Amino acid sequence: DSSSGSSGFFSKRTFPGRVPAGIGRKSLRIVVTGGAGFVGSHLVDKLISRGDEVIVIDNFFTGRKENLVHLFRNPRFELIRHDVVEPILLEVDQIYHLACPASPVHYKYNPTNVMGTLNMLGLAKRVGARFLLTSTSEVYGDPLEHPQKETYWGNVNPIGERSCYDEGKRTAETLTMDYHRGADVEVRIARIFNTYGPRMCLDDGRVVSNFVAQVIRKQPMTVYGDGKQTRSFQYVSDLVDGLVALMEGEHVGPFNLGNPGEFTMLELAEVVKETSDSSATIEFKPNTADDPHKRKPDISKAKELLNWEPRISLREGLPLMVNDFRNRILNGDEGKGL
Ligand code: NAD
Ligand code: UDP
Numbered sequence: 001d002s003s004s005g006s007s008g009f010f011s012k013r014t015f016p017g018r019v020p021a022g023i024g025r026k027s028l029r030i031v032v033t034g035g036a037g038f039v040g041s042h043l044v045d046k047l048i049s050r051g052d053e054v055i056v057i058d059n060f061f062t063g064r065k066e067n068l069v070h071l072f073r074n075p076r077f078e079l080i081r082h083d084v085v086e087p088i089l090l091e092v093d094q095i096y097h098l099a100c101p102a103s104p105v106h107y108k109y110n111p112t113n114v115m116g117t118l119n120m121l122g123l124a125k126r127v128g129a130r131f132l133l134t135s136t137s138e139v140y141g142d143p144l145e146h147p148q149k150e151t152y153w154g155n156v157n158p159i160g161e162r163s164c165y166d167e168g169k170r171t172a173e174t175l176t177m178d179y180h181r182g183a184d185v186e187v188r189i190a191r192i193f194n195t196y197g198p199r200m201c202l203d204d205g206r207v208v209s210n211f212v213a214q215v216i217r218k219q220p221m222t223v224y225g226d227g228k229q230t231r232s233f234q235y236v237s238d239l240v241d242g243l244v245a246l247m248e249g250e251h252v253g254p255f256n257l258g259n260p261g262e263f264t265m266l267e268l269a270e271v272v273k274e275t276s277d278s279s280a281t282i283e284f285k286p287n288t289a290d291d292p293h294k295r296k297p298d299i300s301k302a303k304e305l306l307n308w309e310p311r312i313s314l315r316e317g318l319p320l321m322v323n324d325f326r327n328r329i330l331n332g333d334e335g336k337g338l
């Protein structure tokens, strides 16, 4: 069956020059697309530290070399500047596909979710690699079911301003399942809920990074709308643990990966104030169209099948991010990509 990549040169699951990854496990060669970004760079750190070889593909659209510079001398690490919208030939065991313009400011400009995902699935098919898609809670749109389970099909506006992201990821999920069913590619789908932490893009308009950067710059925190909309915020190391558990496990998914703690934007502002600067203030701004009113993951499926759940609360995680932001802002290293 050549479509599954189970025969032929590129389907070999071990490659020459492989180094052992500790007792009882061969090291893997792993591609992380979007590995110079916020989540990707933390994932790369984890994979490198457990002994694997990692190839990052990134076009530095929102990612930064600074996020990976500590690995540049590591012989198990490789960085390729490449846009996944274009095909690429590599020989690997696993593909974590994170590349995506991930914030409203950036995601309008790029067909990455469709063309990039197609190319990475083509690559996975050719070499017999396992493919993990980082989808998003946004596939649930403005949800009519609360909290959201993986079985919920979502409430997405197909022609709105956010649609290229929501619908792009929904299409990416469809492509992933089609390659799984049609070409026997081993796939995994994660639906990631709002995640924060060090190395997050400073000015991409996400609420946690906005609030923290605003407080450090002594500006008021901009609360959109009435601030009563809710989100659930997950610390990045919890997400990375979940992604690896999903890739290594036996289940395709989709799996919600998020922290079920639910906060209104006003409550979030309060926690940021408590943990970073008690003199912080807020100001109200108009909200964007189609903004989901509430969002909170039901993670019982991941708990049961992946034995995973988040461990770090917002109050524990925020100070770790505040330190990183403070250093970057005070050093003038605001990071718009290289
Ligand atoms: P990020 O912007 O920090 O990282 C995305 C990376 O992809 C960047 O390094 C960027 O340069 C790269 N990239 C973008 N387009 C590319 C292209 N065409 N070719 C090659 N590289 C490209 O964002 P993140 O928060 O780290 O998100 C990572 C993944 O997780 C994304 O797929 C995103 O949709 C998903 N996700 C993130 C969150 C979150 O809260 N952070 C929530 C839901 C889903
Ligand atoms: N592709 C790639 N690297 C590979 C194999 C495929 O980038 O190692 C791309 C390929 O160029 C195509 C896409 O992935 O655009 C889908 O590949 P597939 O073989 O599934 O489709 P086909 O080429 O048969 O249309």
Ligand code: UDP
Residues within 6 Å of the ligand: 104, 194, 205, 206, 207, 208, 210, 211, 222, 223, 224, 225, 227, 229, 231, 265, 287, 288, 291, 292
């Ligand atoms: N938001 C806000 N102030 C900001 C940025 C965002 O109040 O400076 C709100 C936004 O309207 C939304 C929520 O915070 O209701 C989360 O926005 P974000 O873009 O971080 O994530 P997403 O909407 O993708 O969940």
